Amino acid sequence: MWNWLPLYPPNRKEDKKLVTAIKTIAGFTPSNLALYKLATLHTSKSKDVAGFRESNERLEYLGDAILGAAVADYLFKKYPFKDEGFLTEIRSRIVNRESLNNLAHKIGVGAIVQYDQRNTQLQKVILGNTLEALVGAVYLDKGYLRCKRFVIDKLIQPYFDLAVVVNSDTNHKSKVIEYAQRNGKEIKFEITETKRGRGREFAAQVFLSGEAFGQGYGLTKKKAEQDAAEKTCGLLKI
DSSP: OOOOOOOOOOOOHHHHHHHHHHHHHHSSOOHHHHHHHHHHGGGGGGGTTTTEEEOOOHHHHHHHHHHHHHHHHHHHHHOOTOOHHHHHHHHHHHHHHHHHHHHHHHGGGTTBBBOOOSSSSHHHHHEEEHHHHHHHHHHHHHHHHHHHHHHIIIIIHHHHHHHHHHHOOOOHHHHHHHHHHHHTTTTEEEEEEEEESSSSSEEEEEEEEEEEEEEESSHHHHHHHHHHHHHHHHHTTO
């Protein structure tokens, strides 16, 4: 398996806690614990190592790709007569930011993520990213086939009812537009920010008659607007 130098000196109490958590979440004992330590290290708690500020972002990048591939493979075999558009949409509903945040919360990722706890809002938005980093760690530690089984057996099948996912109406943008029209409000979707990092990410904001409502994020402008619309639906109880 992949070699990795320990990031920090061993801490028996913390190491034991992390091993127990990984066994609970993934169903196996880590072979290379340092990978999982890194996977749970958010940039807000990262340290400079030989001029490089180490954090879980690289593992998050890797885990995002592996997670997407595993879910794509599962859906491809689950729905042999569905077209590419259907498969892409269902995969997106499973692996979007909010879905992964909720899933990570359910399986206990919040108990092991290392972040600056002075920022009380931070954990709400980093759990899904940490889960992706954990998928990356599992891939490097155990290989793709074992990682795929982890994704399907421990994440997808126990926590996603595919019948519900398939039949859910996720066009939140249309819902917000209809709400605005019914209530005589002017609606505007504005791209407020573009971040460049491991991939370009957009931030979008919904405005109703000039008043700011939900803010959303995504790797495309369309996804960011849908995320912002979903947040707005929640605020307006649509």
